Amino acid sequence: MSTLIVISILAIVVLYLGLFKAKQALLPISVLGLVAALALAIMEWNSNAAPIFSGMMHFDNFAVAFSSICIITTILVFLLSKNYFEKISDNVAEYYTLILFALSGIIVMVSYHNLSMLFVGLEIMSVSLYILAGIKRKDFASNEAALKYFLMGAFSTGFLLFGIALIYGASKSFDLAVIAQYVIDRPTGIDPIFYVGLVLMIVGLCFKVGAAPFHFWTPDVYEGAPTLITAFMSTVVKIAGFAAFLRLFSICFAPLQDFWMPTLLVITILTLFVGNITALYQTNFKRMLAFSSISHAGYMLFAIVALGAASTNAIFIYAAAYAVSSITAFAVLMLVKAKTGSENFEDFNGLAKSNPFLAFALTVAMLSFAGIPLTAGFIGKFFVFNAALAQYHTWLVAIAVVNAIIGVFYYFKVIVAMYFKDNQTKQIATPAYFNFVLGVSLIITLVLGIYPSFITNLF
Amino acid sequence: MSAPVDYLPIIMQLLVALGFVALTMGITHLIGPKRKTTDVKLTAFESGIEVIGNARQPFSIKYFVVAILFVLFDVEVIFMYPWAVNFREFGLNGLIEMFIFMGTLLLGFIYVIKKKALEWD
Numbered sequence: 001m002s003t004l005i006v007i008s009i010l011a012i013v014v015l016y017l018g019l020f021k022a023k024q025a026l027l028p029i030s031v032l033g034l035v036a037a038l039a040l041a042i043m044e045w046n047s048n049a050a051p052i053f054s055g056m057m058h059f060d061n062f063a064v065a066f067s068s069i070c071i072i073t074t075i076l077v078f079l080l081s082k083n084y085f086e087k088i089s090d091n092v093a094e095y096y097t098l099i100l101f102a103l104s105g106i107i108v109m110v111s112y113h114n115l116s117m118l119f120v121g122l123e124i125m126s127v128s129l130y131i132l133a134g135i136k137r138k139d140f141a142s143n144e145a146a147l148k149y150f151l152m153g154a155f156s157t158g159f160l161l162f163g164i165a166l167i168y169g170a171s172k173s174f175d176l177a178v179i180a181q182y183v184i185d186r187p188t189g190i191d192p193i194f195y196v197g198l199v200l201m202i203v204g205l206c207f208k209v210g211a212a213p214f215h216f217w218t219p220d221v222y223e224g225a226p227t228l229i230t231a232f233m234s235t236v237v238k239i240a241g242f243a244a245f246l247r248l249f250s251i252c253f254a255p256l257q258d259f260w261m262p263t264l265l266v267i268t269i270l271t272l273f274v275g276n277i278t279a280l281y282q283t284n285f286k287r288m289l290a291f292s293s294i295s296h297a298g299y300m301l302f303a304i305v306a307l308g309a310a311s312t313n314a315i316f317i318y319a320a321a322y323a324v325s326s327i328t329a330f331a332v333l334m335l336v337k338a339k340t341g342s343e344n345f346e347d348f349n350g351l352a353k354s355n356p357f358l359a360f361a362l363t364v365a366m367l368s369f370a371g372i373p374l375t376a377g378f379i380g381k382f383f384v385f386n387a388a389l390a391q392y393h394t395w396l397v398a399i400a401v402v403n404a405i406i407g408v409f410y411y412f413k414v415i416v417a418m419y420f421k422d423n424q425t426k427q428i429a430t431p432a433y434f435n436f437v438l439g440v441s442l443i444i445t446l447v448l449g450i451y452p453s454f455i456t457n458l459f
Numbered sequence: 460m461s462a463p464v465d466y467l468p469i470i471m472q473l474l475v476a477l478g479f480v481a482l483t484m485g486i487t488h489l490i491g492p493k494r495k496t497t498d499v500k501l502t503a504f505e506s507g508i509e510v511i512g513n514a515r516q517p518f519s520i521k522y523f524v525v526a527i528l529f530v531l532f533d534v535e536v537i538f539m540y541p542w543a544v545n546f547r548e549f550g551l552n553g554l555i556e557m558f559i560f561m562g563t564l565l566l567g568f569i570y571v572i573k574k575k576a577l578e579w580d
Contacts, residue, residue, distance in 0.1 A: 015570060019570060019574070
């Protein structure tokens with residue numbers, strides 16, 4: 001659990017570094033601290049830890065794996081932030097601090113063993129994100145994003161809390177193990193309010209991961225928030241949401257699959273279609289990424305619908321593939337936007353001529369999003385679909401494949417723009433940090449795509 | 460095991476509460492004395508001086524910052540009372556934990572002062 005402590009203290013240290021005008025030290029110390037936290041997390045792998053803090057948290061292999069992926073993605077986001085926040089505001093240290101506080105909430109979210117800790121973690125994360133979404137104080141879109149996110153987030157937290165309260169009312173405990181035992185002990189005759197609580201928790205969690213029909217905040221918030229914060233929200237936060245979702249369902253509600261499966265099935269299908277079909281009509285690249293993140297939420301929900309032994313692995317691989325591709329896409333977007341001032345598809349015209357490396361990295365990311373073989377995205381989709389097929393959801397997989405084909409269409413739009421359309425653009429200067437992040441993401445995407453057994457046998 | 464019928468008292472209580480509000484408001488409306496009011500009687504009393512403008516004006520954000528900081532440090536004291544009552548039972552561990560809690564708050568307080576959030580101008 002030292003990971004959580006290190007990240008929390010790191011956040012305060014960074015805040016004070018900003019206070020004492022040590023701006024140059026902010027980035028190195030944040031990254032070093034996160035690397036230390038990552039090392040501490042990995043050291044707890046297979047330590048067979050028991051629940052700690054009076055059963056509040058349990059740092060098991062699941063928590064280690066998802067904490068590690070969240071910390072690594074945050075490090076990549078931090079590396080992109082060099083000279084980014086300075087342009088927006090004078091209070092640079094506060095942004096690093098808020099991201100670190102959000103990360104500490106995320107660590108709680110992936111390792112909770114008590115519903116109250118789920119709530120606390122979710123709130124630590126959300127409150128930090130409300131502020132981060134609105135950090136461009138003079139920018140109208142950023143303000144709108146913060147307000148919308150806050151209202152929707154507060155509303156969804158209400159659903160979640162009510163669900164937790166009803167489940168507590170039925171099972172008389174917040175502890176995951178006790179709730180699981182309550183479900184197992186009663187093959188028939190579970191209290192009706194337990195079911196109501198379960199449905200309300202599904203609603204609350206679907207809000208947080210941005211699944212349709214609870215996705216309405218996603219496009220506006222992702223478009224309005226600063227690009228770097230959008231990158232953080234659509235990767236780390238989404239992964240944490242799914243980790244929390246999966247942890248709750250695999251520990252507590254697995255025996256009740258007959259009850260909640262149809263609900264989640266409808267949500268999954270809706271999410272896939274809403275995300276993919278709306279993404280088709282976007283002309284703004286950032287907004288397209290927002291809708292594509294909705295559709296990826298749909299694919300990840302697949303593994304929860306077909307809850308089984310393989311689900312954790314499927315979500316883990318999908319999340320890893322999705323995170324590195326998203327980081328690449330947002331990094332290239334930031335560079336292009338800094339050059340042209342807007343985020344439309346036309347701005348990518350001729351990028352292959354002026355910046356072959358950028359274009360190649362973005363192409364691989366888009367192929368990975370679309371699920372083309374030899375990229376990590378393909379392996380992710382393969383495992384998710386495999387988990388669903390193992391439970392004979394054949395027609396569900398057919399729907400998903402149709403959606404994947406729709407996805408190919410809009411992901412290729414940007415590839416076509418880069419390679420087949422001409423534009424007299426000058427070369428975009430890529431800072432060394434960006435090259436490093438793009439290179440790392442590219443290598444991870446290809447290595448996972450070609451040799452996936454690195455992480456396929458973790459669980 | 461509780462059946463839905465066990466929750467009937469809650470609905471009864473809800474109905475009684477709503478009924479009480481509706482009943483009292485209705486009765487006062489019916490049996491209370493009726494007065495003819497003019498616009499002058501409805502305006503705010505400003506010591507006999509003519510009212511200028513609206514009271515709903517934006518006020519300085521500085522006031523909000525001070526107020527929210529007050530609430531923050533005020534709520535913190537609430538945690539001290541139960542801790543103080545159980546001081547002996549918690550022993551040394553409780554003391555250390557409280558010091559960590561107070562230390563965190565102190566760091567926040569120093570931050571507030573350093574950021575000049577409490578300076579009015």
